[in-house]
Amino acid sequence: MAGEGGDGEAWLGIDLGTQSVRVLLVAADGTVLGRGSAPLAGRRDGTRHEQDPEDWWRAVCEASRAALDPRAGLRIGGLAVCGTSGTVLLTDGAGRAVSPALMYDDGRAAREAARLREAGVAVQDTWALPKALWLMKEHGREPGTGSGPGTGSDARRITHQPDVITARLVGRPMPTDSSHALKTGYDPHRDAWPDVPDLPEGALPDVVRPGSRLGEVCPAAAEATGVPAGTPVIAGMTDGCAAQIASGALRPGSWNSVLGTTLVLKGASLVPVRDATGVVYNHRAPDGTWLPGGASSVGAGALTAAFAGADPAAMDERAAAFEPSRVVTYPLVSPGERFPFAAPDATALVLGEPENDADLWAALLQGVAFAERLCLDYLHHLGAPVDGPLSFTGGAARSPYWNQLRADILGRPARVPEQTEPALGMAALARHGGTGGSGLADVAERMVRVRTVVEPRPVRTALFAEPYARLVDELTVRGWLPAAVAAHALARLDRDTAHS
Known part of the structure; x- marks a missing residue:
């Protein structure tokens, strides 16, 4: 293999998103040499959200070929794959899917989750472990046999989204990584699976630490994807961790x-953040340090649902006239909230009547930022270190208006990297795992380029204090937000606005 960061060597990151697969080919200095994407379709119906795993492979092949086409013949030092956290399916002994994939926010396993909690296992309804139990009940039998999960080629194995792709790339079933295994109950403190009586023996996969070498791209996969045969395949992390790597937020106290x-x-x-409710969980970094965090059900998906086909830039421009909006929202994308509080019965809130579409758009943007502030307040309540740099990544970071609004509401500066995609984080992890050289934080910092730093405007921060407090009060009255957390959030609000 060429030396670390050697001339003519690049790294491939593959991101299995909700709506598309995205692939980046990245040089050691962070230069993007090629990119590709391919759409994904899913099925949503109430609490149901699933995808066909075969679509993932089709999209990976299409996106990889597009990313590699302009750089045919370039040496690829390695690749890594990230997926949506909590997405799970069943495969047989050969690695073939025998069930649909239950996506990260599929809520059909609420009963299984409740039973696990009664048994003392801290899980949320949409986590992969209860969904795995649901899948075993619904799809754990060989068609037409009436038998159980079976053994050998008939065995049903719990499989995470990226494992489907790494198995196809290498040509045989692969271990999962501890990051994707976390919501399936894997304990990164003990490096062990829990004892779950309802799961048959052998149903849980082997686990390796992110950054471990899994194998090499086999000839059949090379022909399908355009990735050269023999390219090292490195164990990845969840999309949230991938985006964190892409932001360079890997030093203690920094957040993405x-x-x-x-x-x-x-x-x-340096140490895990303890949360008895399970709202905040801790991934283990490749170097053994900890990556605490949480996933909310609030997000830009609420804008897509309310304004299908709208031009975001045009709506942002109109929304500037409503700062703050008189309407306060908590814009859940799907029923139930996971972070900054656990409330399976939570529903989207719209308090007040918007004047027009622009006002509603503004209220939704502001509502997401209020939820973001509440997440940071909750982390502070738990004693997490939150005083380091903050970065914005994800698709919404392409909106300069929303970035400024979020910085204003949070009352703190934010760095926006030039490249905000989780696929960049996987390219960095592939380089780290493929070279065995520098630490992941050092590798990421060399590959991440900061595009801009957004500074908060104190006057604006003060303007948003009252609607934020209204939202915190409403969440508390509804019984979703614990009173102690609400009091902590309001105390921090008073501190941040006292001198504005």
């Missing part, structure tokens, strides 16, 4: 806010 369809906050800490 990923705003896409939903909102994910990920930080770095």
